[in-house]
Amino acid sequence: MKDPRRLTKIYGRDVYLIKSPIPLVGHVAFGIIDRGTNVLQVRPSTLCFHSCIYCSVDSGPQSKWRTSEFLVDREWLVRWIEEMIKIKGVKVEILLDGVGEPLTHPEIIKLIKDISKINNVKCIALETHGGSLSKKLVERLSNAGLNRINLSIDTLDREKARILTGSKWYDVRKIINIVEWAYENTNLDFVLTPVIVPGINENDIEELIEFAKQLRLGNKIGWPSAVLVQKLETHKYGRKIDHVEEWNWRRFYKWLKYLESKTHYRLILRPEEIGIRKAKGLPKPFKLGERVPLIIVEKGWLKGEFLAVDKNYRRTITLIDTSKKASKGKIVLGKIIRNKDNIFLAKR
Ligand code: SF4
Incomplete structure (x- = not known):
């Protein structure tokens, strides 16, 4: 599961x-x-x-x-x-x-x-x-x-x-x-x-x-x-x-x-x-504007959002989709609209 x-x-x-x-x-x-x-x-x-x-x-x-x-x-x-x-x-x-x-x-x-x-x-x-x-x-x-x-x-x-x-x-x-x-x-x-x-x-x-x-x-x-x-x-x-x-x-x-x-x-x-100093950051696997296949794993945190992951399970990505077409288990193509600090937002 x-x-x-x-x-x-x-x-x-x-x-x-x-x-x-x-x-x-x-x-x-x-x-x-x-x-x-x-x-x-x-x-x-x-x-x-x-x-x-x-x-x-x-x-x-x-x-x-x-x-x-x-x-x-x-x-x-x-x-x-x-x-x-x-x-x-x-x-x-x-x-x-x-x-x-x-x-x-x-x-x-x-x-x-x-x-x-x-x-x-x-x-x-x-x-x-x-x-x-x-x-x-x-x-x-x-x-x-x-x-x-x-x-x-x-x-x-x-x-x-x-x-x-x-x-x-x-x-x-x-x-x-x-x-x-x-x-x-x-x-x-x-x-x-x-x-x-x-x-x-x-x-x-x-x-x-x-x-x-x-x-x-x-x-x-x-x-x-x-x-x-x-x-x-x-x-x-x-x-x-x-x-x-x-x-x-x-x-x-x-x-x-x-x-x-x-x-x-x-x-x-x-x-x-x-005590705060700069230190090596985690690489970002997806660029802004990139279209990434996403697996929807659950409904999201806020209204109109879904919890999604990329196919290789490298990152969790918030998918914004208010179209009512998205549902758990679906694979959709999402466009990355935020990747700052490795926090990812995508929309259909
Ligand atoms: S600011 Fe928000 S998260 Fe923090 S204690 Fe208050 S209600 Fe909770």
């Missing part, structure tokens, strides 16, 4: 297990993304239990565009990571991130343990909004070999955090207590990665900086600071907030510079300062 296996339904969407022989490079939502540096983004799950009002990937219970969710088979993912590291030929950071919460993967602890045993893994980091963190969980993550959590908290204000995450149950004060405890009692370090939502939380970033300063976050991993502010970016299929005007990059950096001088805390870091 070569197709992804349907596991269950969550939030009305089918959840598929991505396993051998589906390639784990090529899709933006799952597997591995190599952007030509010594950091490999590893995406084990598309599921999310938050519903952030600005979510650029339309994740969680409130999603409007998704038709499927994916979990990646742990052993298959580890094999791909091993191969990719061999190709890179340098020590790498594994960043567990994604279009959902990596902590939703049922074998996340085992996965981290497995990754920590791979040669040339320099460090393992995980990105989360933190809603599921507990002392027990952070202790298990640390013991498994996780070095850093990129914590996407956008404010320390409890009510505002609930509004921003679209989750009434979300308790940012509880998360902060866990961070304080974990920083003292485990090997984990934390980096705060808030998103600025103009008009809502730009004035809350200062408090996050004070928190990072007080705890000396970033010290364990040797970073010059530990607050990496993110710019709000709206995407075609992401969630948009009424009356919120997205800043351009100039305005964003102007704000960061202003905050840097006000707080005497660095917010604009060079990639080398946080």
